[in-house]
Amino acid sequence: xxxxxxxxxxxxxxxxxxxxxxxxxxxxxxxxxxxxxxxxxxxxxxxxxxxxxxxxxxxxxxxxxxxxxxxxxxxxxxxxxxxxxxxxxxxxxxxxxxxxxxxxxxxxxxxxxxxxxxxxxxxxxxxxxxxxxxxxxxxxxxxxxxxxxxxxxxxxxxxxxxxxxxxxxxxxxxxxxxxxxxxxxxxxxxxxxxxxxxxxxxxxxxxxxxxxxxxxxxxxxxxxxxxxxxxxxxxxxxxxxxxxxxxxxxxxx
Amino acid sequence: xxxxxxxxxxxxxxxxxxxxxxxxxxxxxxxxxxxxxxxxxxxxxxxxxxxxxxxxxxxxxxxxxxxxxxxxxxxxxxxxxxxxxxxxxxxxxxxxxxxxxxxxxxxxxxxxxxxxxxxxxxxxxxxxxxxxxxxxxxxxxxxxxxxxxxxxxxxxxxxxxxxxxxxxxxxxxxxxxxxxxxxxxxxxxxxxxxxxxxxxxxxxxxxxxxxxxxxxxxxxxxxxxxxxxxxxxxxxxxxxxxxxxxxxxxxxxxxxxxxxxxxxxxxxxxxxxxxxxx
Numbered sequence: 300x301x302x303x304x305x306x307x308x309x310x311x312x313x314x315x316x317x318x319x320x321x322x323x324x325x326x327x328x329x330x331x332x333x334x335x336x337x338x339x340x341x342x343x344x345x346x347x348x349x350x351x352x353x354x355x356x357x358x359x360x361x362x363x364x365x366x367x368x369x370x371x372x373x374x375x376x377x378x379x380x381x382x383x384x385x386x387x388x389x390x391x392x393x394x395x396x397x398x399x400x401x402x403x404x405x406x407x408x409x410x411x412x413x414x415x416x417x418x419x420x421x422x423x424x425x426x427x428x429x430x431x432x433x434x435x436x437x438x439x440x441x442x443x444x445x446x447x448x449x450x451x452x453x454x455x456x457x458x459x460x461x462x463x464x465x466x467x468x469x470x471x472x473x474x475x476x477x478x479x480x481x482x483x484x485x486x487x488x489x490x491x492x493x494x495x496x497x498x499x500x501x502x503x504x505x506x507x508x509x510x511x512x513x514x515x516x517x518x519x520x521x522x523x524x525x526x527x528x529x530x531x532x533x534x535x536x537x538x539x540x541x542x543x544x545x546x547x548x549x550x551x552x
Numbered sequence: 553x554x555x556x557x558x559x560x561x562x563x564x565x566x567x568x569x570x571x572x573x574x575x576x577x578x579x580x581x582x583x584x585x586x587x588x589x590x591x592x593x594x595x596x597x598x599x600x601x602x603x604x605x606x607x608x609x610x611x612x613x614x615x616x617x618x619x620x621x622x623x624x625x626x627x628x629x630x631x632x633x634x635x636x637x638x639x640x641x642x643x644x645x646x647x648x649x650x651x652x653x654x655x656x657x658x659x660x661x662x663x664x665x666x667x668x669x670x671x672x673x674x675x676x677x678x679x680x681x682x683x684x685x686x687x688x689x690x691x692x693x694x695x696x697x698x699x700x701x702x703x704x705x706x707x708x709x710x711x712x713x714x715x716x717x718x719x720x721x722x723x724x725x726x727x728x729x730x731x732x733x734x735x736x737x738x739x740x741x742x743x744x745x746x747x748x749x750x751x752x753x754x755x756x757x758x759x760x761x762x763x764x765x766x767x768x769x770x771x772x773x774x775x776x777x778x779x780x781x782x783x784x785x786x787x788x789x790x791x792x793x794x795x796x797x798x799x800x801x802x803x804x805x806x807x808x809x810x811x812x813x814x815x816x817x818x819x820x821x822x823x824x825x826x827x828x829x830x
Contacts, residue, residue, distance in 0.1 A: 350725060357650065384727030394718040397741050408726035411736055458722070465726055 303328040303469055303499040304349065309363035309373075311344055313356070318344045320523045321363070326469075331495045333510035333531070334503045336520035337552040342503045345520065346471045349501065350386040351379035367469075384412060387462035391474040393454035395446030395461070402442040404457055405429060408465035424464050432460035433490050452483025459490065469499045476509065488513050507547055511535050519543045586812060593805030601806050606772050606788070609797045616807050618774050622689070622783040623814075625775065626768055627758055629693035634700040635750060639739075641701075642708025642746075647734050649709075658709075665702035672698045673763035681767060687781040692768030696757040703756065707749025711742040744825045751822040755815045761786035785811050 302325035311319040318341045326332050334342045344353070351373065353359040364371045372382050395404050405425045409416050416424070425442075429435040434456040438449070446457055455475060462470060472491070476484040491500055491513050504510050510517050511531060518528040519540075527540045538544045546552050590597075600615050607614030641661070645654055676695035681687055715738050723733040739746070764770075770787040771780070785807050792804035 352721065352725065355724075379724075380727050380729050382727075383725055388725035390718060390721065390725075392718055394716070394722040396719060396722065396737060398743075407723070407737075408728065411723075411728045411732045412726070461722075461726065 301328055302326055303367070304501075305364075305366040306349075307364040307366065309345075309348060309361060309365060311341075311348060311353070311361040312359070314358040318523050319348070319361070322525045324518055324525055324528050326499060326501060327516060328499050329495060329497065330515040331491055331500045331502060331513050333514035333517045334501065334520060335505060335507060335510045335517060336526075337546070338505065339522075340520040341523040342505075342520045343473055346388075346473060346501055346503050348373060349469070349471055350383050350388055351377075352388065354379055384408075384465050385467050386469040386471060387465065387467035389455070389458050389462055389470065389472045389475050392478050393451055393458050395449070395454050395457050397445075397447050399446055400443045401429075401438050401446050401449070401457060404446040405460050405464050408461060412465060425460075428460040428464040429457075431463050431494065432456045433486065433493075434460055450483070452479050452486060455479060455483065455487060456490065459487075459494075463494075463498075467498070469501065470494065472500065472502045474503050474505065476504075477506075484509075505552075507535075519546065521546070589805055589809045589812060593802065593807075593809045596799075596802040596806035597809060601803070601810070605774065606803075609795075609800065612799075614803070616783075616785060616788050616803065616810070618771060619783040619785040619788040619807065620810065622768070622771065622775055622787075623758060623785045623811075625778075626689055626692045626696060626764070626782060626784055627754060629689060629778070630696035630700050630757055631750070631754060633693070634697040634704065634753075637697075638701040638704035639708050639746065642705045643712065643734060643739065645705065645709040646712035647738065661702045661705045664698065665706070667698075668762075669695075669699055669760055670762040670765075673766040676763060677766035684779065686779065687767060687769035689768060689775065689778040689780070689782040691766075692764045692782060692784070695763035695767045696760060699760060699763065700753045700757050703753040704746075704749055707753070708742075708746050711745030711749065712738060714745065715741045748822040748825050751818045751825070755818040755822075758814055758818070759786055759811055761790050765790075 304326040306322055306324050306326070309319055309322040310317065322345060334345060336342050347353055348361055349365060349367075349372075353361070361373055363373070365373045367382070367386065370377055396407060399407065402425055405428050406421050409421050409424060426435065429438065434453060437453060438444075438457075446454065449457060455478075459470075459475075476487050479487065488509065491502065494500060495515075502510075502513065514531045516528060517531050517534045519526045519534065519538075519542075521542055526542050527534070527538060529539070534543065535547060538547065600613050602615060602620065603617050604613060604615035605618055606616065641657065645658060648654070649657065672695045675698070676691045680691035680694060684691070719741055720733055720738055723737040724730065728737070764784055764787055768784055768787065769781040770791060771783040775782045789804045789807040789811065792800040792807065795801070
């Protein structure tokens, strides 16, 4: 298996404050990579670098390389708009567009990305995306109801469907379950597993059990550094670094 | 009950009564005005008021139809020019306005909102009437637009700021360009609030008189062109009210009723729009 994304010596600053220190890691294609660590370790900052979501944050800058499709995508020369169509994102709080129906929420990327899809193509993509997000059966009879009227867990799956509709290669998920109840959480976790057959998935979580349940590889971040990264099974049974062991045994965090 | 506890409770009651009394005093004038207008204008409130041109003194009947059309014309013109300018400026301030220039714009817009309307009328006079050598609908509309624009700029900005960052991020993360995100996602999300602001600003300029005295002037007949003097309801109310004739006084009251009803309708629509926002 090869890597979908190759991160080399990625450092990032908010103003004078350095939040990421020379992160180097590979993200396997079509697998689930978890990024875990205590609050403030830079894990969210890290995945938001991968789709350039910090671009509009005043005072933010980064150095190093994030290689995707053979290009360093954090370079100014790469248009973040095209990057984001290939690297989708799901956020911590479900954020369906208010005042838009379930259908419109999923179709929105296609409608505004200027791909010039016909109406029947859009209908097709919406259905396929909702099926992939395991939401179709729950909403197929009322696609015109407001996206915001769904339950929290349904909203999050709607956001996943919305991200899938633009046919990305990578899906970044920033603590996608932290605002959800256990039942919704387990649905999303099952979904992540299914999706990893076709997509490269990076999940940020501060929940170690979740990282253990869903991921093929785990990266452990601490104070802006990548402490270690390994196969999930190895990380949780026999970590190489003492700090990882202390974290997973609950000594701190 | 101890005397301290009693006193506390009494103070509490007195204060509550005071708040309530103030609120009552605030809404009282509105009702007084409205009933007074209805009372004094009742005699002249008939269909012909809405459909007929003004008649000379002493001649019975006649209406303010030209003023109603004129008010709609001048207000419409002011809005046609003002809405795009004001909404786009509001978008600039809310979505892009972080630097020094934006602060200058914000300050200038607030200043413009505070300029007395008579001064805007004089400005319209210098800008349009003097070079064209004639009073006109254009001149009136541009004076009104200067009242309309700052209100709409600031409400647009405020409404856009209520849209959560997560909505913008959600759109950007889909690879939607920033300008499309702004126009089709953020502005759309705040649309009801922005329209409400537009309607309230419209209600405000509907009744403006001072800026029109030097610009639109008024007209006893149907308007003949946008480059000609034009009648509006407030101007007609003004000229009828300062006249020495009783039947014209009646028409002034009736015209005021029409005006206040238009404002009432607009405010109600604006209210309903914000209520259905959730």
